[in-house]
Structure formats: structure tokens, C-alpha cells
Amino acid sequence: MTEQLFANDPALLSDVLRCYQPHCRYLRSASVRVHGEQATATGEFEIPASCYIDATGHLNSVEANICYNQLLYQTVAVLVRHNVGTLFSGWTMDDYWRRQLPDILITRFDSTFRRPITPQRFTGEFTLHSGVARTSTVDGAPYTSLDTSFRFWDTNGGHCAGRVRLAIVTTAQPLGVAR
DSSP: OOEEEEOOOHHHHHHHGGGSOGGGOOEEEEEEEEETTEEEEEEEEOOSSOSSSSOOSSOOHHHHHHHHHHHHHHHHHHHHHTTOSSTTTTOOHHHHHHHTTTTEEEEEEEEEEEEOOOTTSEEEEEEEEEEEEEEOTTTOOEEEEEEEEEEEEOTTSOEEEEEEEEEEEOSSOOTTOOO
8 A cells, every 4th residue: 555645735725725714724734645545634834813812822622623624624625636545536626615615514523632732833633534434314314424633733842632523414425426
């Protein structure tokens, strides 16, 4: 099994972050490493000022969630653009842009903050561990469940980490089915 590395793509990152208000575009660069079906992205972040609260002096859970989302969206965009792996093999970039916000849902977000992280400059890592096709017990609709994790750290020993479960939903097309 070979490993693939996709270097930072500033143009794609700019497109991915377009859905965020300009002052909330925290992810500055990201590279993605793929080994089999697992993808790991490493990104550099800067939060000059909080988008919603007076300065706390540290990365807080709301902004950690925003940073997680930005690294997630960039990772999926890279996988789709380069047609890597089976999870997104049926997607085109047009599919990605159409589905980025309405179809990718966080169903569980657990995080642990060990030491405060300086928000002005820090590093993050997102890992897509696995994906499984499922059927909703509520309405029988197909969806894909993704197990992911993240961690953020700074040069001063700040650290937080977490696990996140996602659901990719659509009423028109289940994930991974070619059109």
C-alpha cells in the first residue's frame, strides 16, 4: 500500500474557505497524506481575533470546532479533486461544492483541552479513520458514517484533541455510488 502526499493548494483552500466570513478563515495552509483509506491532514492556523467573543487568550472549544471543520473540508476537497480512495470516489468537484455545507453533519464532537493553546499561531491535524455506509433507523435514508479525530498544539506546549463522528447525508445519492 503506497502513501500519497498532497502539498498545500492555496487556490483550493481559498475556494474551500469561501463559505466562511473573511475574519473566520483560520486555516492558512494544509497538506494531506493518504495511506490506504485513511487520510491525515496537517494544517497551520492563525486566529488574530475571536469571531464572537472578547479575547480569552487561548483557543476555545467554539474556535476549535471551526478549525476542525476547515481542515475536514479541505481534506475532503483534496480527496475528491484527486479521486483518492473509495469514500468519495463517486464525487466530482461540483458534487463537493453542492454538498459541502448541507450534507456533511457532525453527529458527535468530543474534545479534551490539556493545556491552553495560543490562538495566534498553532498547528492542527485531522485524521479520517474510516467510513461505513449505514441506513437511518429513523427514516430508512442512506448515509455514510465517518470516524475522525483531531489534535491541535502550539510551540508553548498547548494541546487539545478529540474524536468526531460525521454523517454524510443526501436524499438523492448515497456516498460512493457512481452516477
